[in-house]
Amino acid sequence: MITLREIAAAAGYSIAVVSRVLSPCPHEGARVAEKTREHIRGVALRLGYRPNRTAEFLKRGGSPVIGVYVPDSAEAHPAELVKGICLEAGLNSFPLAFFYDATIDGFQRFIQETINFRNSGVIAFPSFQFDERIAEQVEMYCGHGGRMVMINNPGCGSAANLVSVDIDDFSGGAMVAERLLIRGGRRFLTICNQAFPARHEGFCRKVESAGKTPEIIASAKDFNAERIISMLLSMHQNKSNLPVGIFAASDREAVEIITMLAKCNVKIGRDILIAGYGNQYLAAHVHPGLTTVVQPFLSAGRSALIKLSAMIYGKEAESEKLMPELIIRESA
Amino acid sequence: MITLREIAAAAGYSIAVVSRVLSPCPHEGARVAEKTREHIRGVALRLGYRPNRTAEFLKRGGSPVIGVYVPDSAEAHPAELVKGICLEAGLNSFPLAFFYDATIDGFQRFIQETINFRNSGVIAFPSFQFDERIAEQVEMYCGHGGRMVMINNPGCGSAANLVSVDIDDFSGGAMVAERLLIRGGRRFLTICNQAFPARHEGFCRKVESAGKTPEIIASAKDFNAERIISMLLSMHQNKSNLPVGIFAASDREAVEIITMLAKCNVKIGRDILIAGYGNQYLAAHVHPGLTTVVQPFLSAGRSALIKLSAMIYGKEAESEKLMPELIIRESA
DNA sequence: TTGAAAGCGCTAACAC
DNA sequence: GTGTTAGCGCTTTCAA
Numbered sequence: 001m002i003t004l005r006e007i008a009a010a011a012g013y014s015i016a017v018v019s020r021v022l023s024p025c026p027h028e029g030a031r032v033a034e035k036t037r038e039h040i041r042g043v044a045l046r047l048g049y050r051p052n053r054t055a056e057f058l059k060r061g062g063s064p065v066i067g068v069y070v071p072d073s074a075e076a077h078p079a080e081l082v083k084g085i086c087l088e089a090g091l092n093s094f095p096l097a098f099f100y101d102a103t104i105d106g107f108q109r110f111i112q113e114t115i116n117f118r119n120s121g122v123i124a125f126p127s128f129q130f131d132e133r134i135a136e137q138v139e140m141y142c143g144h145g146g147r148m149v150m151i152n153n154p155g156c157g158s159a160a161n162l163v164s165v166d167i168d169d170f171s172g173g174a175m176v177a178e179r180l181l182i183r184g185g186r187r188f189l190t191i192c193n194q195a196f197p198a199r200h201e202g203f204c205r206k207v208e209s210a211g212k213t214p215e216i217i218a219s220a221k222d223f224n225a226e227r228i229i230s231m232l233l234s235m236h237q238n239k240s241n242l243p244v245g246i247f248a249a250s251d252r253e254a255v256e257i258i259t260m261l262a263k264c265n266v267k268i269g270r271d272i273l274i275a276g277y278g279n280q281y282l283a284a285h286v287h288p289g290l291t292t293v294v295q296p297f298l299s300a301g302r303s304a305l306i307k308l309s310a311m312i313y314g315k316e317a318e319s320e321k322l323m324p325e326l327i328i329r330e331s332a
Numbered sequence: 333m334i335t336l337r338e339i340a341a342a343a344g345y346s347i348a349v350v351s352r353v354l355s356p357c358p359h360e361g362a363r364v365a366e367k368t369r370e371h372i373r374g375v376a377l378r379l380g381y382r383p384n385r386t387a388e389f390l391k392r393g394g395s396p397v398i399g400v401y402v403p404d405s406a407e408a409h410p411a412e413l414v415k416g417i418c419l420e421a422g423l424n425s426f427p428l429a430f431f432y433d434a435t436i437d438g439f440q441r442f443i444q445e446t447i448n449f450r451n452s453g454v455i456a457f458p459s460f461q462f463d464e465r466i467a468e469q470v471e472m473y474c475g476h477g478g479r480m481v482m483i484n485n486p487g488c489g490s491a492a493n494l495v496s497v498d499i500d501d502f503s504g505g506a507m508v509a510e511r512l513l514i515r516g517g518r519r520f521l522t523i524c525n526q527a528f529p530a531r532h533e534g535f536c537r538k539v540e541s542a543g544k545t546p547e548i549i550a551s552a553k554d555f556n557a558e559r560i561i562s563m564l565l566s567m568h569q570n571k572s573n574l575p576v577g578i579f580a581a582s583d584r585e586a587v588e589i590i591t592m593l594a595k596c597n598v599k600i601g602r603d604i605l606i607a608g609y610g611n612q613y614l615a616a617h618v619h620p621g622l623t624t625v626v627q628p629f630l631s632a633g634r635s636a637l638i639k640l641s642a643m644i645y646g647k648e649a650e651s652e653k654l655m656p657e658l659i660i661r662e663s664a
Numbered sequence: 665t666t667g668a669a670a671g672c673g674c675t676a677a678c679a680c
Numbered sequence: 681g682t683g684t685t686a687g688c689g690c691t692t693t694c695a696a
Contacts, residue, residue: 003688058672095429285591347674348675348684355675359677384674392675
């Protein structure tokens with residue numbers, strides 16, 4: 001491991017000067033001659049210097065660790081987000097501590113731990129609705145100098161040191177509607193998911209803007225596949241309805257419908273168009289393949305870490321909104 | 333944050349004594365009176381002390397960070413493993429650095445980074461076949477005092493400081509065969525997956541032990557769903573074949589077959605029995621639900637971290653073999 | 665513009 | 681058995 005001491009020796013300067021050149025946030029008024037600066041940078045590069053965050057933060061009175069709060073679910077999103085965060089953390093030599101959870105109490109414990117350990121910052125992706133108790137925790141943490149990046153929680157407020165990275169659900173829903181319109185849909189059904197109202201909203205607004213009327217056939221809460229199948233089959237009898245377009249705000253429901261409908265002698269992808277949301281693993285491998293919306297969680301993770309590390313070092317960071325993308329397969 | 337200094341002050345001893353009591357691996361011959369020990373432990377507990385691994389490892393000449401090498405794939409296993417590792421790391425205050433990759437070169441870079449950063453140990457779950465170049469890296473790392481826990485790589489050798497945690501593929505395959513036998517299968521087909529020969533082996537040995545002959549209808553490499561479907565349909569014509577049992581050594585192929593077969597007027601789960609491997613997300617939501625093998629990757633992750641932290645502190649750790657479990661759904 | 669020195673929390677060698 | 685002290689790699693104050 002290359003240390004400042006070795007670079008100092010090789011460059012012919014003191015450790016202090018080297019620190020001032022290489023530190024990610026040198027103290028106020030740390031002046032080094034431009035020529036010296038370049039020289040030292042060259043030596044550091046040649047020797048393959050990587051900063052020892054452990055020592056850096058020990059000195060600064062804390063830990064370099066970034067706490068990450070992720071939903072404790074079997075879906076693919078958290079995994080992609082985690083991957084993105086890990087990727088960028090590796091590039092920046094930040095160690096990570098993950099907290100898998102899905103409760104408000106857990107979030108509170110997470111914040112408490114973060115404070116206890118004097119971790120350097122937090123990335124949070126709560127799967128539950130943003131509520132007052134969360135807001136309280138966020139305010140408490142950020143109010144006392146904590147830095148936080150919040151993922152996919154539009155409306156979590158705008159405390160100082162709080163930045164958000166959101167993936168636009170409204171546009172995702174609209175993309176699905178657009179596709180169903182292009183495919184000549186006559187009727188537009190949607191399974192509304194309480195957890196993601198914006199997807200549903202985006203879908204409905206787009207359908208309406210084309211002069212059609214979206215029909216809500218279920219909410220994810222009272223989702224009953226059999227009932228939906230029989231409803232679709234009766235619509236299917238009247239050719240003037242076809243094609244019927246149906247949007248499930250998560251792949252799980254979409255896959256249930258697609259696979260139950262498969263044995264009903266219905267042309268999925270022609271007479272009945274089905275689209276989901278999330279591009280879960282296996283969604284590409286059901287038959288017919290599921291048309292769905294991919295969310296750029298990998299990018300969101302990377303972006304979150306980049307923003308957070310900027311904030312840790314006292315720089316400005318701006319909130320960001322990322323666009324999802326429609327993946328077209330055979331089902332719609 | 334509570335430090336040794338504060339505990340020392342509260343307990344009325346010097347920092348050194350407190351360190352000897354609370355350190356996870358105090359130096360040789362660190363003697364403390366039992367009474368003192370208890371007293372200090374009590375104070376630490378009361379104050380809610382959590383060790384500062386950053387400072388601990390800075391002193392020891394390294395970093396507390398544990399490097400984790402995981403396959404860069406969209407499947408659910410790595411995510412579960414990661415979760416297990418994170419859970420236990422949190423409990424033990426070990427920060428983590430993940431390396432997502434799927435190449436031998438990447439593995440080499442990973443080991444190199446681990447050495448550069450003086451990380452405290454490594455958990456590796458390479459998705460590729462164990463080969464000489466890997467063995468070389470492992471030996472080099474472990475030979476120089478590096479500690480490693482290897483996941484699901486039976487036959488990775490047994491260097492000092494190398495411990496393995498494996499999930500028994502052979503038994504998993506056998507469990508599937510057993511189920512198909514119980515369901516009265518007459519013919520037993522298997523799609524052999526190069527990457528997991530033991531699953532296939534376990535399946536075949538079990539079938540043979542019941543006096544039947546397993547038939548290999550494809551390998552994952554030349555997997556062609558259409559061909560398999562037509563093969564199954566022609567078998568289906570002759571009632572004396574039924575039920576036909578088919579084992580895909582990964583859920584992906586199983587789901588393809590199940591969903592393509594759905595529209596063929598075949599009774600899946602009665603005349604044709606299908607089982608997969610892995611219990612990927614959505615496998616429960618296709619119709620009929622996929623009977624498959626769950627692998628305890630969460631436990632594997634936790635276990636790996638516990639073993640590694642023992643090794644880091646100079647204790648012994650033993651290799652372990654975990655058993656998978658069959659999840660019975662409607663498809664078989 | 666540069667250098668010397670103190671100190672973050674912890675461990676370990678040595679002294680008592 | 682317990683205390684004193686040095687030092688891990690880094691940042692920062694102060695002096696030159």
